Amino acid sequence: MKKTSFICLFLSIFGLFFLPCCHRNNVVPSIRRDDLFSLKYGSFENQLNLFDLSEIGNNINTTIAMKNGFFYISNGESKKILEMNSYGDLLTLYYNSQKNPSPLFNSSNINATGNQVKTQEISTKKIIDYPLNNPSHICVDSRQLIYVVELYPEQQFETDNNRTLRQIVLRFDGNQCIGHIGQQGPGGTPFPFIKNIYTTANNELVVICIVPEGLEVFWFSESGYPLHNILINSNDAPNPLSDKTDTSVFLKVENVIPDSRDSKLYVKIDYFNTLIDETSKIQSGIEYNSTYIYPLDAVSGKYGRPIVIPAYEEVITQGFSKQLFKCPYDFLGISENDWMFFTIPTEQGYVVQIVDLSSSKIIKRLLQFDNEKVVYHNFSLSGEGIISALLATKEKAEVVWWRTDSLIDALLKS
Secondary structure, eight states: OOOOSSOOEEEEETTTEEEEEOOOOOOOOBOOEEEEEEEOBSSSTTOBOOOOTTSTTOOOOEEEEEETTEEEEEETTTTEEEEEOTTOOEEEEEEOTTTSOOOGGGSEEEOTTSOEEEGGGGOSOEEEEOOOSOOOOEEEOTTOOEEEEEEOOGGGOEEETTEEEOEEEEEEOSSSEEEEEETTEETOOOBSOEEEEEEOTTOOEEEEEEETTEEEEEEEOTTSOEEEEEEEEGGGSOOTTTTTOSSOEEEEEEEEEEOSSSSEEEEEEEEEEEEEOTTTOSEEEEEEEEEEEEEEETTTOOBOOOEEEOOEEEEEEETTEEEEEEEOOEEEEEOTTSEEEEEEEETTEEEEEEEETTTOOEEEEEEEOOTTTOOEEEEEEOTTSOEEEEEEOSSOEEEEEEOHHHHHHHHHHO
């Protein structure tokens, strides 16, 4: 995500209207950040390639996931995947040997007896050569199976009902690629554009796709076969405000996150009121109203009772006047103990709002980093509720985490 030194949030609805929310000066306590390790830029095995970060508009396909203290970085620009421990030691390299130099630890050496040996034979590092094209989103299940979104070569794109089908999900078991998951399961046809992928506590894969109607969810069993297919149509989404106002209400399905244990989805919907110009009496824009999270049964397709998510509020003072601005948070994810995580950018980094699904208790903390220096970032939420991030500056990429799980534990014990 590209950022400037002074961050404002712009929300676009149907590509027509925008809502600014700037001058964020709310005081939110920060949570300690642990800087774990950093990666240099380059072509070697323990380096990343993010192209020219100084150019605005680059579409960067580098994402991070954390599982049990191990980090998995999918670097689409260099066509490789890194598995590393929390000290930054490279454990496994999945790479396209046609696009990358041979790893240094894979080079040949002469031992004391004069015989040629491979360094890899005496190394704990593993190399897996696979013709990766453009890997992006990544996640890992409890078996350490790695799932990564892969882009089909352009000449192999497929179409269906005016949808371009161009992405699959590869599976790696630590030794090799064990095939791909498509719409019908193992070896299936490609997906529409994939927004994100998740694994549940039951080792089930959930693929969230963006389609013309809204979002489509493909839910697979532990062995990779289809369990549920749910289309979340924006036109049919619930609208609790429609009977409470005389003006039109627009809605945006911002994100969908699967439950970690049950066949359930959490659908975040932002609602906006229509603004009418007093002079011309015609629609002049929209104004943010509220955000709801709806549980959605993946089997029946029925929505449950919603939860209202408080907006991010900012008071702007100009002279003797004050004006209140409200903005919706982005839905980052939900932990295995049912705490929902929401984020929004500020001048000091990101504010995270953590909401307990059962009691509606709320925690707000600042994830602090220097927006002047960080030109790209990617967040990851673990099942335990730890927020990890890849923070890229012009000089290097840092891997950090915030122990929000400890924060929640302390709250529950108090």
